[in-house]
Amino acid sequence: MLGLSLDQLRADMNRLLALLFHQGVLDEQFLQLQQLQDESSPNFVSEVVNIYFHESEKLLRNLRALLVDKEFSDYKKMGIHLNQFMGSSSSIGAQRVRNVCIAFRAACEQNNRAGCLRALELLEYEYCYLKNKLHELFQIEQQRILAGAVRYPVPQQHPNNPQV
Amino acid sequence: MACASGGKLEFAAVSQQFPVGLRVLVVDDDVICLRVLEQMLRKCMYNVTSCSQATVALNLLRERKDSFDIVLSDVHMPDMDGFKLLELVGLEMGLPVIMMSADGRTNLVMRGVSHGACDYLIKPIRDEELKNIWQHVVRKKQNEMKEHDHTVSMEDHDRLKRPIDDAEYASYVNEGAEADEVLKTQKKRRDCKDEDDIETENDDPSTSKKPRVVWSVELHQQFVTAVNQLGIDKAVPKRILELMNVPGLTRENVASHLQKFRLYLKRLSGVAQHQVGLATYCGPVEQNLKLASLGRIDLQALAASGQLPPQTIASLHAEFLSRPTGNLILPGMDQRTLLHASLQESKCIPVDRVAYGQPLIKCSSNIAKQSSQPLMPNNDVRPEFAAWSSKNLGDMIPACNLGGTVAETNSNMLLSFAHHKQQQKQSMILEPSRSINVQPSCLVFPSHSSPNHQAGNSPVSVNQNCSSRNSAVDYNNPLLHSNNSSGLGQILESDCKPVSMPSEFGAAASVSSTSSRSRNIQESACQRVRSSSSTINAVLQLPNMNFVQGSTRSPAYIGKGTSIPSRFAIDEQELQMSNLGQMKPYVENNGNKVKLEPNMDLMENVKLGISVQQHFSQNDLMSVFSD
Numbered sequence: 137m138l139g140l141s142l143d144q145l146r147a148d149m150n151r152l153l154a155l156l157f158h159q160g161v162l163d164e165q166f167l168q169l170q171q172l173q174d175e176s177s178p179n180f181v182s183e184v185v186n187i188y189f190h191e192s193e194k195l196l197r198n199l200r201a202l203l204v205d206k207e208f209s210d211y212k213k214m215g216i217h218l219n220q221f222m223g224s225s226s227s228i229g230a231q232r233v234r235n236v237c238i239a240f241r242a243a244c245e246q247n248n249r250a251g252c253l254r255a256l257e258l259l260e261y262e263y264c265y266l267k268n269k270l271h272e273l274f275q276i277e278q279q280r281i282l283a284g285a286v287r288y289p290v291p292q293q294h295p296n297n298p299q300v
Numbered sequence: 301m302a303c304a305s306g307g308k309l310e311f312a313a314v315s316q317q318f319p320v321g322l323r324v325l326v327v328d329d330d331v332i333c334l335r336v337l338e339q340m341l342r343k344c345m346y347n348v349t350s351c352s353q354a355t356v357a358l359n360l361l362r363e364r365k366d367s368f369d370i371v372l373s374d375v376h377m378p379d380m381d382g383f384k385l386l387e388l389v390g391l392e393m394g395l396p397v398i399m400m401s402a403d404g405r406t407n408l409v410m411r412g413v414s415h416g417a418c419d420y421l422i423k424p425i426r427d428e429e430l431k432n433i434w435q436h437v438v439r440k441k442q443n444e445m446k447e448h449d450h451t452v453s454m455e456d457h458d459r460l461k462r463p464i465d466d467a468e469y470a471s472y473v474n475e476g477a478e479a480d481e482v483l484k485t486q487k488k489r490r491d492c493k494d495e496d497d498i499e500t501e502n503d504d505p506s507t508s509k510k511p512r513v514v515w516s517v518e519l520h521q522q523f524v525t526a527v528n529q530l531g532i533d534k535a536v537p538k539r540i541l542e543l544m545n546v547p548g549l550t551r552e553n554v555a556s557h558l559q560k561f562r563l564y565l566k567r568l569s570g571v572a573q574h575q576v577g578l579a580t581y582c583g584p585v586e587q588n589l590k591l592a593s594l595g596r597i598d599l600q601a602l603a604a605s606g607q608l609p610p611q612t613i614a615s616l617h618a619e620f621l622s623r624p625t626g627n628l629i630l631p632g633m634d635q636r637t638l639l640h641a642s643l644q645e646s647k648c649i650p651v652d653r654v655a656y657g658q659p660l661i662k663c664s665s666n667i668a669k670q671s672s673q674p675l676m677p678n679n680d681v682r683p684e685f686a687a688w689s690s691k692n693l694g695d696m697i698p699a700c701n702l703g704g705t706v707a708e709t710n711s712n713m714l715l716s717f718a719h720h721k722q723q724q725k726q727s728m729i730l731e732p733s734r735s736i737n738v739q740p741s742c743l744v745f746p747s748h749s750s751p752n753h754q755a756g757n758s759p760v761s762v763n764q765n766c767s768s769r770n771s772a773v774d775y776n777n778p779l780l781h782s783n784n785s786s787g788l789g790q791i792l793e794s795d796c797k798p799v800s801m802p803s804e805f806g807a808a809a810s811v812s813s814t815s816s817r818s819r820n821i822q823e824s825a826c827q828r829v830r831s832s833s834s835t836i837n838a839v840l841q842l843p844n845m846n847f848v849q850g851s852t853r854s855p856a857y858i859g860k861g862t863s864i865p866s867r868f869a870i871d872e873q874e875l876q877m878s879n880l881g882q883m884k885p886y887v888e889n890n891g892n893k894v895k896l897e898p899n900m901d902l903m904e905n906v907k908l909g910i911s912v913q914q915h916f917s918q919n920d921l922m923s924v925f926s927d
Binding site: 172174180187191216222226227 | 329330331332333335336339340342343374376401402403423424425426427
């Protein structure tokens with residue numbers, strides 16, 4: 137039963153990844169990230185992505201504060217934030233977030249407040265979508281690891297493990 | 301060729317382990333990028349140190365200067381601008397720096413290049429790009445090596461070169477730090493030869509054993525102020541030390557810092573080199589003078605009379621003073637060979653004049669226009685390039701692409717070097733004895749050449765690349781063909797050896813190879829464009845601007861044109877118009893050489909220069925280029 141679900145989990149994961157690639161949410165940089173994960177850093181992807189979530193939320197908050205609070209927004213500062221957002225998004229392969237950042241930055245450079253607000257909303261939407269999907273992905277992976285981990289001790293721990 | 305292939309062989313032999321353990325310092329305020337990069341670099345088997353703050357990184361570098369081979373730095377950092385860090389690292393440590401940013405807009409990349417970045421990576425950075433970064437380390441080392449070689453006379457040059465290469469590669473592979481030491485010792489050994497000539501060059505070998513002085517920004521500022529106060533000619537370490545009045549600082553510390561600063565300037569700047577080349581045309585006018593007096597007195601007189609820009613004087617000083625005594629006769633030889641070359645070239649002289657005289661004028665006028673336009677965007681270099689390329693050489697941008705990894709290298713530089721190289725080959729063909737003088741400047745090109753050159757391709761192929769992809773080179777071809785159309789290839793092949801020795805921006809080259817007036821003009825023309833383009837950057841970024849005037853006369857460091865000479869930019873801007881005028885005399889001075897009419901005075905030459913240039917319309921010019 138668990139053997140089956142392991143394959144199923146793997147298939148789910150691949151399907152989800154394929155979907156995200158198809159939608160352009162992720163790009164090949166994410167695969168590079170996965171390839172970087174090895175024995176020396178087994179949780180590399182989730183580690184990096186979690187830092188990304190943390191930083192991105194900070195940046196999004198800052199951006200919103202810059203746009204909403206002031207009458208005259210500090211576009212230069214927004215540009216710096218966006219640059220960072222772009223850099224980190226592209227580093228984990230979050231293609232759509234990055235693209236919105238580019239549009240946002242363009243609006244910033246034109247001091248286009250309305251454009252900035254639209255871009256910010258889009259950015260928040262894209263970010264949330266990415267975050268949800270990546271969480272989903274990590275959950276599946278977590279399950280898969282658990283399922284995989286359960287399988288290995290099977291021969292030795294058979295009596296102690298009622299699940300198998 | 302021997303050198304290049306030798307290097308290649310050694311690389312092949314050590315390639316199993318060589319890039320492994322390369323000590324990389326990564327600086328990025330973006331922790332995600334930092335983490336990803338770190339992991340990628342680890343995968344490349346490099347020894348990675350990561351740092352999220354530029355100031356921390358700088359301190360780390362200052363404390364453990366010799367424990368890194370290369371620095372990767374983000375451009376946008378809150379605590380310190382990446383360019384500032386780049387500048388300081390280049391200045392103090394002489395390490396190759398790769399800039400990275402998600403922002404790949406041309407003006408930003410150009411800024412990176414102008415500040416001396418050896419590469420500019422756009423995020424997301426892929427591991428393929430990182431696998432190759434060791435090449436910058438090797439290239440840098442080779443540059444440093446060659447740059448010191450060129451002050452050595454030919455015999456020394458030949459004798460020392462191979463052992464140094466071997467020693468360097470071998471020890472670099474084994475222990476990077478020791479390689480540095482080897483290099484330094486060699487450098488010092490050679491520098492000692494110059495001590496007779498120039499006091500500021502005095503870098504005692506024992507210095508390295510004394511405790512290192514950390515040149516903080518404040519200390520450096522004091523140093524710069526002192527140099528400024530002293531002026532061009534009096535900025536010797538002793539006086540600087542007196543003015544700085546910092547307890548614990550020794551004359552050697554100052555001398556060494558002065559030297560490093562010049563090294564940095566040279567790395568930053570191709571201007572000085574061109575200026576030197578330019579100035580050497582004044583040299584022949586007073587060819588019978590002793591070099592020392594030429595450097596010390598007459599050039600100053602020339603400067604006083606407004607005939608030479610200060611940097612030219614400074615660099616000329618530097619050049620002359622830096623030459624070992626054994627080489628002091630060189631300008632005389634140059635003069636002779638120049639005549640040889642010129643006479644043999646005489647067929648195509650008019651072509652020369654059009655081809656190289658005209659761009660200068662165009663270029664200068666563009667710049668003049670630009671400098672009078674306050675609306676011109678500060679950091680955007682493109683307008684200048686656009687003007688240059690559309691008006692003069694439609695192929696300027698392709699020429700830029702030719703650079704490959706040297707995309708940092710200004711396209712104009714590249715062009716001039718492409719030309720330069722051709723000129724050198726030509727000179728070698730013309731006069732075997734010239735190759736002595738010419739050799740250092742042959743080295744100029746490869747460091748700006750495409751990556752495949754670095755990989756050890758023959759310069760001939762590089763050259764072919766040039767001509768196939770970049771018709772900017774084409775206008776050299778008439779020259780080449782008119783001189784020696786038959787057997788050119790063979791001669792090039794046989795002359796490959798000096799030509800292919802990578803990476804030397806030899807300042808001496810400019811002095812020694814006074815071969816072609818056209819080259820100087822061409823380069824100077826390019827220079828104008830470049831310097832004006834980076835002027836604004838310089839204003840924004842460089843606190844040490846004024847120092848240039850005081851320090852450009854360094855022997856070893858002038859004219860190593862790795863990048864846009866932003867430090868020279870201000871002076872350039874000021875001098876553009878006068879240089880424009882001065883360029884013409886130089887053109888015609890050389891014309892005089894060719895025609896053997898030394899009795900013409902400068903003023904006549906100016907007029908002559910103008911009239912000649914007026915003879916040729918834009919169309920003529922373009923047709924010459926497209927020939």
